[in-house]
Amino acid sequence: MPRVRGRLFTPGRAYVKERFGEKGWQRVLDRLAPADRQVVDGLIPSEVWYEIDLYNRFYDGILTEFTGEQNNLAFHMGRHNAQMNVPLFHRMLMRFGSPHGIFGRAAALWKEYFDEGRMEVIERGENYDRIMLYDDNVRPWFAREMLPGWASKVIEMTGHEVVTVRLSATHEGTPPCYELVAEWR
Numbered sequence: 001m002p003r004v005r006g007r008l009f010t011p012g013r014a015y016v017k018e019r020f021g022e023k024g025w026q027r028v029l030d031r032l033a034p035a036d037r038q039v040v041d042g043l044i045p046s047e048v049w050y051e052i053d054l055y056n057r058f059y060d061g062i063l064t065e066f067t068g069e070q071n072n073l074a075f076h077m078g079r080h081n082a083q084m085n086v087p088l089f090h091r092m093l094m095r096f097g098s099p100h101g102i103f104g105r106a107a108a109l110w111k112e113y114f115d116e117g118r119m120e121v122i123e124r125g126e127n128y129d130r131i132m133l134y135d136d137n138v139r140p141w142f143a144r145e146m147l148p149g150w151a152s153k154v155i156e157m158t159g160h161e162v163v164t165v166r167l168s169a170t171h172e173g174t175p176p177c178y179e180l181v182a183e184w185r
Helices: 010-031 034-040 052-066 073-089 099-103 106-113 140-157
Strands: 003-005 049-051 118-124 128-134 162-171 177-184
Touching (some): 003 052, 003 106, 010 034, 010 073, 049 052, 052 073, 099 106, 099 118, 099 128, 099 140, 099 177, 106 118, 128 140
Antiparallel strands (some): 003 049, 118 128, 128 177
16 A cells, blocks of 8 residues: 655645634544544654555545635645745755756655655756656645645745746546646746
């Protein structure tokens, strides 16, 4: 069974509580099965591995509950995830002052969070990277919105301005792959 690190749950929980309050958090919990509620509402150690199905049910619940209340919800949650996790777990990468420092290590970073799939930079320009994500377990909202949100926040955190961060293509296959373009100035 594919797994994710606990550090991917806490930014989602924090975002819901900050944006929608305790009542909003309870709405999310009400969407989840009791066993899922117990995990996401309890202590979530950042280094512990959890089944990816729990991760997907958790974020599916958040998105189902609040998409009508906030546009681009998964994008904003991706930004929040970067804001919380990158300085905490990848501080040394920020010192390079360029998004290349983070995106160039995409494969290693992916394995810090997900135990299956991979991410790699397939093209690097002076102020852009093309990144491929290969994973059978990625939900469409992750590739289309959450990952671009994360990448846009990383660009800003390195002191650059976002020109574009977008999913540029989806390729069928096993595993399916998603092509992301991140450009900055």
